[in-house]
Amino acid sequence: MSHSLLPDPISSPKGCCARPHGKIAPTHAGGQSEAVTLVLYRSRNGWTLPPTKKQLVVWMHYAYFAVVTLGIYIPLLPSPWNLVSYGVVGGVFFLHLVAYVATVSVDAAHPNVRANNYNSPLPNIHRSQREFIFKDEFCTVCEAEVGPKAKHCWACNKCVMDFDHHCMWLNTCIGRRNYWFFFVMVVSGVILLLLVVIMVLFVFIEHFINPAMLRTAPQFQNVKSSAWLLFLPLAAVKVNTVWLLVLTGFTVLLGLNSLVRMTLLLSFHIHLLRKNISTYDYILREREAERDAEAALKEPSPDVDKSGKQTPATAVGTTSQTVVEIQSLAIESFCALGLFSRGAYSQTGRQFAYFLHSNDR
Template sequence: MSCCNQRLRRTAPIRSGGSRNELVPSKPARMNGWSWPPQAAQVIGWFVFIYMAIVSFGMYIPLLPPPWNHVAYALVGIAFVLHFVTHLAAEIIDPADASVRAKQTYSNPMPLFDRTKQPHVIQDLHCYLCDVKVGPKVKHCGVCNKCIEDFDHHCKWLNNCVGVRNYGYFFVALCSATFGTLMLIMIILFIFIQHYLHPDDLRTAPQFNNLLTNDTWLVFLPSAPVKTTSAGLLIVAFFTVLLSLVSLLLLGHLLGLHLYLLYKGISTYDYIKMQRQKEARNKDLEVEKANDTKHHNKATNSQTHSIDCEPKLASNTSACDKLSFSSRISESICTELENFKTPVERDSSLHYSADDTSKDYGVLSESSSRVWGVGSEFGADVSECLRSDSVPQVQNPLGSSVMIPEDIRHQT
C-alpha cells in the first residue's frame, strides 16, 4: 500500500539491455517523529510509559503511608509530567537545517542518491539531495532523508533525528525518565517488604476500614477502588520491577553516555565514528602482529637449520684442508721452481737419460737452495719434488706424495 502512494521518478541509470530508465520510487523526507510510519521502538516506549504511569499512580503510591504518599505523588508526578512534555517536544520539533526547512515542503519526493555522480551526499558544504548550502556540522540522515543541523543521532525511540533544535528536550526527557523509573523501583520494593513485615502500615486509607479480611487489597485509590488479592498485587509488583530494571539499565547507560559526550564536547555521531576508526586500527594492528609472528617463525626456523649445518660444513672443510695442505705446499713450490727455469732447461728436461738425472738433481738442488732457501727443514715432500723436477711426474690424487712412472723408476 505504501508503494502505491509514492510517486515514481526516472532516477535509475540506463541498463545495457534496455532503451529506457527504470522507474524507482523516490523517498520523501520526514517532517518529525509523528510522520508515518511509526517505528516499533517508538510504540513500545509509549506503551511502557503509559503502563508505568498507571501502575505508579493507581496501585502502589496510594498504598504508601502519609506523608510519604504525598512526597511520592509530587516527585514521581513531576518526573512523569516532565518526561511526557519533553518527549513529545523532541518528537514534534523538526531538527532539519534552516535552509532545508525554508525550502522543503515535505510533500515532494526526494531524488535518490547516485554514487556514480557524486562521491558523497554533502560535498563542499552542498547537499546534492536537498540541493541547499549547509553548515560544517550538518549531516544528511538516511532515515529522515534530510539534512539535520548539528546532527547527533537518529533516535528510534523518538522516531526522529536529534539535532541542535531538540537535543535539550531529548536530554531532559532522558533524565526525567531515569529518575522516575528509579523512584518507582524504590516504592515497589518498600511495599513488597512492608507487605510481609507490617501490612497495616499499607492499609491506612479509609476504604480499608470496610474490609473484613486482610487478604483483600484495594487499588486505584481513592477515587475508584478496585479489590484484588495479595498474590495479584505481588505478581504485578514483580513484573513491574523487572520491567523497571530493564528500563533503568537502558536509560542509565544512555544517560551516562551523553554525560560523557557533553563532558568531551562531541556528538554521538563523532563518538561512533571514532570508535569505528579505533576498531579498524586495532584490526590492522592485529593483522600486522600476525604477519610479524609468521615472519619471525620463518626466520627462526631458517636460522636453526643454518646453525645445524654449519658445524658439519666447518668440520668437513677443516678435514679437507688438513688432507690437502701438504700437497698444496709441494705443488706451489714445484710450480715456482718451474717458472725459474731457463728455456734451455725446460727443453732439456724433455730429453732425459739415466746419466743426466743425477746431474740435473745436483744443479737443481743447489740452485733452489740459493734462490728460495729451500733446505731439508721443509720435509720429505718438498725434497722429493726437487729431486724429481726433471722427471715426468704423476700426482697421487689420494695424497701429497709424488708418483714416478714405473719405467723411469726402473731406469733410475
C-alpha cells in the same frame, strides 16, 4: 570534503537510516538496481507516520508506569507519604513528558531545509553515490545550502544540524535543536524510574513485613486481609493478594530493566559531553580505531630474534590487538544485555552500541 555523511554501514538496511518514507515508484526497463527509483519524503519530526515499533513500545511503557504508579502504588502509601509522592513523582513525570514531547516535536533539520516544501517528493540516491550528494556545502537531495557541519540522515531524509544520532525509539533525529531536550528527558527518566522502583519495592517489602501500613485508606475498613484495593480513591478495584504480588514483581523487574538501560544511556552521553563529541563522531572514531587495528594485524609479522623474544613492533601489535579485544568484549557485553537501547553497529564481528537511544535496529 567538508561535509560528513552518514557512513554506509549506518545507512544500510540494518542501519539507523534504513526506513524510507514514501512510496516505491515503478521499476524502469532492464531491471537494473540503478534504474529503480524510490520516491522519498522527509520526516518532519517524531510524530511523522507511521510510528516505529520501538516508538510504540515507548508509548506502552509510558502508559503502564503512569497507570500503575499514580493509580495503584502511590494510593497504597501511608499519609503523608502518598501526598508527597504525588507531588514529587508527578512533578518529575511531568518534566519528563514535556522533555519527551519537545524532543519528538522539534524538527532538527537545517533551517534552509525546513524552509523547503516537506511534501515535495525526493529521489532516493543509490548507496554507491550517496557520498557525492554534497557540492560546495549544497545538498543536492535537500536542495539547500546546509553548511559544513550538516549531515544527511537517510531515515528522516534531511540534513540535520550537528547530527548526534537517529533514534528509532523516538522516531526522530537528535541534533543541535533538540539535543538538550533529549538530555533532560534522559536525566528525568532516570530519576523517575529510580523513584518508581524504590516506591514499588517499598510496597512489596511492606506487604510481608507490615501490611497494615499499606491499608490506611478508609476504604480498607471492610475489606478482608486477603484482598487489596487498587485505583483508590476514585474507582476501587478489589483483587486477590496473589495478583497484587504478581503485578508488583513484574513492575519491579520492568522498572529495574528500564532503569539500567536509561542509566547507561545517561552515562554514555555524559561521557560524550565530557569529550565534547557526538554519538556519530564517537562511532567514526571507534570505526577508525578498528580499521587501524585490523590493518596492523594484517601486516607481516616481524622476525623473532635468536633469543625467542618478539621485536618491539610485534609487542606493540599484540598490545593493540589486546586493547581492541577488551573494548570489543565490553561493547558486546552491553549489546548482549540489551543496554544503551540496543543501538547496534556491527562490522567484522564487532558490535558497537550507541544511543537509544538510540539506536535501534
